[in-house]
Amino acid sequence: MIERPETAVPSIAQRNLEGYVGFANLPNQVYRKSVKRGFEFTLMVVGESGLGKSTLINSLFLTDLYSKDYPGPSQRIKKTVQVEQSKVLIKEGGVQLTLTIVDTPGFGDAVDNSNCWQPVINYIDSKCEDFLNAESRVNRRSMPDNRVHCCLYFIAPSGHGLKPLDIEFMKRLHDKVNVIPLIAKADTLTPEECQLFKKQIMKEIQEHKIKIYEFPDTEDDEDNKLIRKIKEKMPLAVVGSNVVIEVNGKKVRGRQYPWGVAEVENGEHCDFTVLRNMLIRTHMQDLKDVTNNFHYENYRSKKLAAVTCNGVDTAKTKGQLTKSPLAQMEEERREHVMKMKKMEAEMEQVFEMKVKEKKQKLKDSEAELERRHEQMKRNLEAQYKELEEKKRVFDDEKLHWEAQQRILEQQKLDASKTMEKNKKKGKIF
Amino acid sequence: MSESAKPHHPSPQGKGEKTHASDFSYVGIDAILEQMRRKAMKQGFELNIMVVGQSGLGKSTLMNTLFKSKVSRKSVQPNPEERIPKTIEIKSISHDIEEKGVRMKLTVIDTPGFGDHINNENCWQPIMKFINDQYETYLQEEININRKKRIPDSRVHCCIYFIPPTGHCLRPLDVEFMRRLSKVVNIVPVIAKADTLTLEERDFFKQTIREELRANGIDVYPQKEFDEDADDRMINDKIREMIPFAVVGSDQEYQVNGKRILGRKTKWGTIEVENIGHCEFAYLRDLLIRTHMQNIKDITGSIHYETYRVRRLNESNAHFKSQPSDQPAVQPKANGQPEVKPSAPQANGVAAKHEVMSHEM
Numbered sequence: 001m002i003e004r005p006e007t008a009v010p011s012i013a014q015r016n017l018e019g020y021v022g023f024a025n026l027p028n029q030v031y032r033k034s035v036k037r038g039f040e041f042t043l044m045v046v047g048e049s050g051l052g053k054s055t056l057i058n059s060l061f062l063t064d065l066y067s068k069d070y071p072g073p074s075q076r077i078k079k080t081v082q083v084e085q086s087k088v089l090i091k092e093g094g095v096q097l098t099l100t101i102v103d104t105p106g107f108g109d110a111v112d113n114s115n116c117w118q119p120v121i122n123y124i125d126s127k128c129e130d131f132l133n134a135e136s137r138v139n140r141r142s143m144p145d146n147r148v149h150c151c152l153y154f155i156a157p158s159g160h161g162l163k164p165l166d167i168e169f170m171k172r173l174h175d176k177v178n179v180i181p182l183i184a185k186a187d188t189l190t191p192e193e194c195q196l197f198k199k200q201i202m203k204e205i206q207e208h209k210i211k212i213y214e215f216p217d218t219e220d221d222e223d224n225k226l227i228r229k230i231k232e233k234m235p236l237a238v239v240g241s242n243v244v245i246e247v248n249g250k251k252v253r254g255r256q257y258p259w260g261v262a263e264v265e266n267g268e269h270c271d272f273t274v275l276r277n278m279l280i281r282t283h284m285q286d287l288k289d290v291t292n293n294f295h296y297e298n299y300r301s302k303k304l305a306a307v308t309c310n311g312v313d314t315a316k317t318k319g320q321l322t323k324s325p326l327a328q329m330e331e332e333r334r335e336h337v338m339k340m341k342k343m344e345a346e347m348e349q350v351f352e353m354k355v356k357e358k359k360q361k362l363k364d365s366e367a368e369l370e371r372r373h374e375q376m377k378r379n380l381e382a383q384y385k386e387l388e389e390k391k392r393v394f395d396d397e398k399l400h401w402e403a404q405q406r407i408l409e410q411q412k413l414d415a416s417k418t419m420e421k422n423k424k425k426g427k428i429f
Numbered sequence: 430m431s432e433s434a435k436p437h438h439p440s441p442q443g444k445g446e447k448t449h450a451s452d453f454s455y456v457g458i459d460a461i462l463e464q465m466r467r468k469a470m471k472q473g474f475e476l477n478i479m480v481v482g483q484s485g486l487g488k489s490t491l492m493n494t495l496f497k498s499k500v501s502r503k504s505v506q507p508n509p510e511e512r513i514p515k516t517i518e519i520k521s522i523s524h525d526i527e528e529k530g531v532r533m534k535l536t537v538i539d540t541p542g543f544g545d546h547i548n549n550e551n552c553w554q555p556i557m558k559f560i561n562d563q564y565e566t567y568l569q570e571e572i573n574i575n576r577k578k579r580i581p582d583s584r585v586h587c588c589i590y591f592i593p594p595t596g597h598c599l600r601p602l603d604v605e606f607m608r609r610l611s612k613v614v615n616i617v618p619v620i621a622k623a624d625t626l627t628l629e630e631r632d633f634f635k636q637t638i639r640e641e642l643r644a645n646g647i648d649v650y651p652q653k654e655f656d657e658d659a660d661d662r663m664i665n666d667k668i669r670e671m672i673p674f675a676v677v678g679s680d681q682e683y684q685v686n687g688k689r690i691l692g693r694k695t696k697w698g699t700i701e702v703e704n705i706g707h708c709e710f711a712y713l714r715d716l717l718i719r720t721h722m723q724n725i726k727d728i729t730g731s732i733h734y735e736t737y738r739v740r741r742l743n744e745s746n747a748h749f750k751s752q753p754s755d756q757p758a759v760q761p762k763a764n765g766q767p768e769v770k771p772s773a774p775q776a777n778g779v780a781a782k783h784e785v786m787s788h789e790m
Binding site: 158260 | 483484485486545546547593596597601605622625628693695697700706
C-alpha cells in the first residue's frame, strides 16, 4: 500500500515496488537508441616527430590509419606546425564509432619552437566555437560534436624529467582539453628507470600545477581499486606496434629485437593495455562528459562574458545573454537572405561565364565552317578548270579527228571515183 | 705511436744478434719505433672528447661505458642536479687513467643545456666559441718566444654528436649543428639509445641519415678527403658505411650465460652492450680508442688547427696592413718584448708547421 505523505517532503522518499512495472527496461531503450545513433569521438595526439604517435593510434584501434601507402604526417618534417584531422568509421558488434584523429605534425621539431602550441589552441577553440554556434541556433536538429575530447601528449623517454616545451604546452592546454600524458617508446627504459621517470614527471606536474585528466571515483569499491591502480601508474608508459610476432607458439603484437620481443599487450612490459581499456572500454564516455561539462563550459562562459562585457548595460544583459528568439530568427533570416543573394550572384557569374564560353565556341565553329567552305570552293574551281582544259583538249582532238575523217572520206570518194573511172575503163579490159 | 704498434723485434740487441750472422745490410732504422714507443709511454697521451646532445640521451652513461670508469660529469658532481641550465654551459672534467703502463689524460667536455630549450636558436654558438678558444690558447702558446717543451693540448679532438632515435630523419637542429661544426672539429655522429629501434628500423634510419648528411654536404669523421692511401681508404670506407653507430650504454653488470657483462636488463631480454649483434658500441669504441685515436688527433692538429691558424694570421695580417700604426692583434707573450710577426706569415707558417709536427710526437 502506498502511503500518502502527511507533510510536504523536501526529499524524495524511496518506495518499494509490489510488482514488476517494467521501467528496468529503460537502459535497454537508451542503449538501443544510442546504438542506432552511433558515437563520435575526437582524439588528438601531440608530440615531437618520431615518438611513435601514428604507430600507437594504429595499435589502439587495430586499423592502419597511417600505412605505407598513406604515410602519416610524421614521415615528413614540416616547416610550421600543422593540424591535420582524419575521420574513420569503425564498426564493432553493431556499434558505430566515428573516430576523428587529430594529428599535429611539426610540433616541437623546429630549432625555434616558441608558440608551436598556438595552432593547436586555435584548432581546439575553433571546434568549441563551432559547437557554440550550433548550440545557439534556433534550428538545432543536427549538432555534430567535433570538439576534441581527449589529447594524448607524448613525452620523450629521456629518463630525466619533463622538458621546458612539455611543461609550457601542458600548462596552456590543461584547461581547454583533457590532457593525458604518455611516455612514448617505453621499451627504451628498464623497469627501474621507468619508475623513477614516472615519479619525476608526476612531481614536476604537481610543481607546475598542471591539471591532467583525473579518473572519477565511482561508488563501486572494485572499480575504485582499479582506478587507484591506474592512478599509480600515471603517466602511462606505452609501446605501440601492429606487427604480429610468434612467441612460444603464441601470436602476439610486439617489437622484435635481437635480445627478445617486447610485447605490446603484456602488462609487465608496458602500460598499453591500461591505456586502451581506459580510453576505449571504460572512460570514453566520461572523457566526453568532462569535455562537455567542464572544458566546453569554461570556453563558453569566457566567450560570452567577453561579448556581454562589450555591451553598454551589463545589468540588463544579465538575463539576456542570448537574444530573444524573435530577434534570433530575424538575424537568421537576414543571414539566410544574404547567403541566398550571394549564391545568386555567384550563379549569375557562372551563367555569364558559360554563356560567353558557348558564344566563343560557336564563333569558332562558324569560322571553321567558313574556312572549309572556302577551301571546297577553291577545290571545285580547280577541278572545273581542269575539266575545261580537258574538254578543250578533247575538242581539239575531235576537230582534228573530224578533219582527218573528212580527208579520209575525200580520199575514199576520190578512190571510188577513180575506181568507177577505172571500171568504165575496165570494160575495155 | 698507436698502442698496437709493437716493435718488430723484441729488442734491438736481439735483432742485432740474429742478423749479425746473416744480414750485413741491416742498419737498425726500424728500431726507432721502439724508441718512440718508450718515449710515448713516458710522456703519456692526451685525449679531449666533447659530447653534445639533448639531455636524456645517455651521454654520460656512454662515456662511462667507453672508458669503463666513472668519467662523466654526473659521476663527479657530488649532488647531480637534473635541472636544465638556462644557457648552455660547457663543463670540462679531466681524469688520468692508466692501462698496461700507458698513461692517458682524458678530458670529457660536456655541454648541458644543448637543444633542451623551447627556442634553440644559436645554441651551437657557445660550443663553437669554446672550440675556437682552445685553438686560440694553443696558438698563443705556439707563437710564444719562450715556449714550453710540450704545449698542453686542450684542443677538442673529437666531438660525439648524439642523434635521438626517432627513426625518421635528422631534425633541423641536428643538421644545423653538424653543418657548422664539421668544419672546425671531427664529428662522430651516433644514434643514442639504440635499443628503441628494431634492426630494420635501424638500417632505414641510418640510410636516411647518411643521405641527409650527403645532401647537406656535411663531412663527418672519417673525412673522405683526408684518406692518405688506398689502405686507409678501404678501412675508412668500411667505417663510413656503418656511421652513424647505433649505441647503447650501460655501466651495470649482469650475469648472462655465466659471464658478467655490461648491459641493460628489461622484462623481455637483456641487451648486451658489447655484443655486435645487439648494438654497435664495440665498433665505436674500436674506432675511437683502439684504431683511430691517433688519426683523430692528427687530423685535429694538422688540419682543423692549421685552418684556424691560417685564418687568424691572415686576419691579423689584414689588420696590420690596414692600420700600420696600431699594434698587431697577434702578440706573443714573451718577456715584455712584443715582436711583429705578420711581416712574413708564409715563411712562418711553413716553419711553424714543421715544429708543430714535431711537437705532436
